[in-house]
Amino acid sequence: MDGTGRIMSAKHGRRLAELILAESERTGLGPGSRLPTERQLAVDLGVTRSGVRLALAALEADGLISREVGRGTFFSNAAGQAFDALRASPDEVAGRVAGYPAPAATDFAPADVMTIRRLLEPQALPLVVMWATARDFAEMERCVAGGDQAVNYEEFETWDLALHRVIMAAAHSPLLAALYSVVESARHGQVWGDLKRRSASSQRRAVYQEDHRAIVTALRARDADAAVESMRTHLTRVAGHLLGETR
Template sequence: MTTVEHALRALVTEGTRDGSLGPGAKLPTERALVERLSAPRSAVRRALEALERDGLVERHVGRGTFLTDAIASHAESAPSDTSPAEIMQVRLLLEPQVTILAARVATQLDLDRIGQALAAGGSASDFDGFERWDATLHRSIAIAAHNGLLMSMFEVMNTARSLPVWGNLKRRTSTPELRACYHREHTDIVEALRDRDPDGAGAAMRHHLQHVTDTLLGRG
């Protein structure tokens, strides 16, 4: 399974869990998925073909791609009782190491997509917009590590972020000032990636995630 397919499956699972997607729902266009997943259109098409083979989507020429009834049982495999503290513990263990690897093996195309997500997040004027690009940035870094097993682990962890308890907590703690601070931390991560500095990238990610942890859990 490719990293893009992992990312697409996670996106669908998140939508199913938060109620924005369900059986019969139409997926975003290929062009929108290319932007959302920070992936080439050819890779997005292959990922959609894989979901179609598994019976999770139906594709209709001229109409689009639609989720089937099978998506409901697929979403049930996602974690449902994970606390924000557990999510952040896993993120702190996993994401700095993913970022270290990405600093070593990311292509220029990977770095360009990461940079685009960073810029879009910095321009976001509201909570929802920032959160969308925050997730895209972190996923883009994971994709840039080019390791399918790590991506599988990342997507399981990332699916837990779609739980209502997580979203509600982030919304309650979010302020424009905090989002600006997070953007500066994201910038530090991206600059280290561009410099091909694994240690610096890992440390910047660890610092950022520790700040997120302290904010969400009231330790700041």
């Protein structure tokens, strides 16, 4: 599959995730309800099982479902907000759930995106150290674990996006979350996606995961200096891989 095809696949997965939410709300499912099996969802929606798996990965990364071995897949308590947002405006589900307006994919220049990320994300971490809750840290760990289990680029990128979003949300600043939603929208754009995919490899994914663990460990320890330094190191590494920069 070429780069454009993979981008369309990721977008298709996100749209299927919204469709699963809409169909579940229509049939009366809610927080705590068990979803149909992957096979049944594929039949009900008229899509492939691979598409359903990508959609479920997106829902899991957003914290809307949990998978329990031997029992099935269940909507989490957070899914209640998703259903409320869906009833209000289906096109805003993903962003309303996360607590800020849904980002539309925007093709900003990747160099510009990285410049703003390097200005914004490290400087936000002292706020995260100050205000993050036990639940925030649990969400960070969940996203890191999701990245460990990702089997392809699309799944890893979903968890990567989710982790950075959760970290910024842990500052508990609505304005910061709104600002970061613009950065996230750029990471959904085709220009960013093409460049990121071309630079991706299993080795780099492993290094990014090490960076992610270092960031979360420092935040858990309430060590602002270490967290800021770990984030700067990570973003410098990403910029180097994307843009050919040197440290």
